[in-house]
Amino acid sequence: MSGRDEIVSPDAEGDERAVEAALRPKRLDEFVGQARVREQLSLVLQSALRRNRPPDHVLMSGSPGLGKTTLAMIIAAELGAPLRLTAGPAIERAGDLAAILSTLSEGEVLFIDEIHRMSRPAEEMLYMAMEDFRVDIVVGKGPGATAIPLDIAPFTLVGATTRAGLLPAPLRDRFGFVAHMEFYDVSELEQVLRRSARLLGVELPDEGAHEIARRSRGTPRIANRLLRRVRDYAEVRSGGVITRETAADALSLYEVDGEGLDRLDRAVLDALLRKFGGGPVGLSTLAIAVGEEPETVEVVAEPFLVRQGLLARTPRGRVATAAAWAHMGMQVPLDALGRPGSPPTLFDDPE
Numbered sequence: 001m002s003g004r005d006e007i008v009s010p011d012a013e014g015d016e017r018a019v020e021a022a023l024r025p026k027r028l029d030e031f032v033g034q035a036r037v038r039e040q041l042s043l044v045l046q047s048a049l050r051r052n053r054p055p056d057h058v059l060m061s062g063s064p065g066l067g068k069t070t071l072a073m074i075i076a077a078e079l080g081a082p083l084r085l086t087a088g089p090a091i092e093r094a095g096d097l098a099a100i101l102s103t104l105s106e107g108e109v110l111f112i113d114e115i116h117r118m119s120r121p122a123e124e125m126l127y128m129a130m131e132d133f134r135v136d137i138v139v140g141k142g143p144g145a146t147a148i149p150l151d152i153a154p155f156t157l158v159g160a161t162t163r164a165g166l167l168p169a170p171l172r173d174r175f176g177f178v179a180h181m182e183f184y185d186v187s188e189l190e191q192v193l194r195r196s197a198r199l200l201g202v203e204l205p206d207e208g209a210h211e212i213a214r215r216s217r218g219t220p221r222i223a224n225r226l227l228r229r230v231r232d233y234a235e236v237r238s239g240g241v242i243t244r245e246t247a248a249d250a251l252s253l254y255e256v257d258g259e260g261l262d263r264l265d266r267a268v269l270d271a272l273l274r275k276f277g278g279g280p281v282g283l284s285t286l287a288i289a290v291g292e293e294p295e296t297v298e299v300v301a302e303p304f305l306v307r308q309g310l311l312a313r314t315p316r317g318r319v320a321t322a323a324a325w326a327h328m329g330m331q332v333p334l335d336a337l338g339r340p341g342s343p344p345t346l347f348d349d350p351e
């Protein structure tokens with residue numbers, strides 16, 4: 001979106017995808033964290049296997065880099081079923097979808113990534129396919145058009161979306177199982193890191209894992225990326241061992257701070273505190289102050305700052321919380337009566 005090469009961006013960039021493939025857990029019991037989703041899914045899959053029928057359609061929602069694609073691949077692996085991969089933006093016309101559906105084999109897992117970006121006509125075709133394993137192929141145009149019904153093999157649809165709110169209700173309702181992927185806590189990210197380090201042949205003591213995990217924004221993709229950068233640093237500077245200090249030094253070289261804030265996040269907070277006394281200030285004014293597009297500030301920096309409890313969106317504008325002053329090592333300014341500025345209220349989030 002911003003086009004910046006961002007070390008803490010949750011999106012995978014360029015050749016990162018190849019590295020990710022190598023680090024992907026292949027089976028459910030290798031998949032770290034998401035305990036509830038893992039247990040529920042395991043039941044769904046086991047009972048399907050026992051009945052010898054394809055399981056219900058599965059929808060996975062959650063932020064980028066939390067493991068949706070990984071889990072889709074695991075579902076197929078656990079079922080011992082073939083997997084077909086596609087993505088919403090690739091399905092422009094209903095015909096594109098019909099071509100895929102009509103060539104599915106029985107029990108195949110069809111993974112549609114970014115399913116919220118599928119076109120309307122394709123979406124409507126998918127409703128019928130999901131429910132009745134049937135599609136209507138429309139031949140011809142205008143009054144002479146006819147619909148030819150076509151049976152398709154029973155299959156399991158696995159949909160992934162970063163924007164569950166954008167899915168129309170009729171589509172959402174046709175999934176028998178909806179998995180909400182949560183951000184990972186530090187100890188789960190440590191497990192992800194230890195596993196990745198083993199696969200990459202990197203020596204990672206617990207203290208190093210901890211230092212990287214706590215800066216990874218709750219996201220395995222970011223944890224794995226930081227691990228690679230820290231590994232490079234450690235190879236050159238400290239004989240390859242990732243101690244707490246090596247990790248901290250490497251990440252501060254890449255401008256990732258102790259809570260995972262990067263240069264932009266800190267610039268936003270710094271402007272908000274220093275130039276606007278903690279706010280409230282409008283998004284576009286704040287963006288000008290840091291020399292970025294409002295969209296970049298809103299989409300790239302804000303969600304994480306809000307999640308960390310450092311920034312609040314209020315009807316009157318963006319406001320720094322007491323934690324933001326502390327994080328940036330500054331005193332909350334005193335009001336006219338000499339009291340510390342009261343922390344902003346978090347109600348009425350305009351989002």
Ligand SMILES: Nc1ncnc2c1ncn2[C@@H]1O[C@H](COP(=O)(O)OP(=O)(O)OP(=O)(O)O)[C@@H](O)[C@H]1O
Nearest residue numbers: 020023024031032064065066067068069070220221
């Ligand atoms: N639970 C997990 N355990 C171990 N590694 C994980 C886990 N979840 C994700 N990863 C790692 O993080 C990387 C990103 O995961 P994945 O591609 O599945 O995310 P995603 O949710 O599909 O992201 P996007 O929304 O960008 O498509 C993978 O390479 C995988 O190695």
Ligand SMILES: [Mg+2]
Nearest residue numbers: 068069070113
């Ligand atoms: Mg994905």
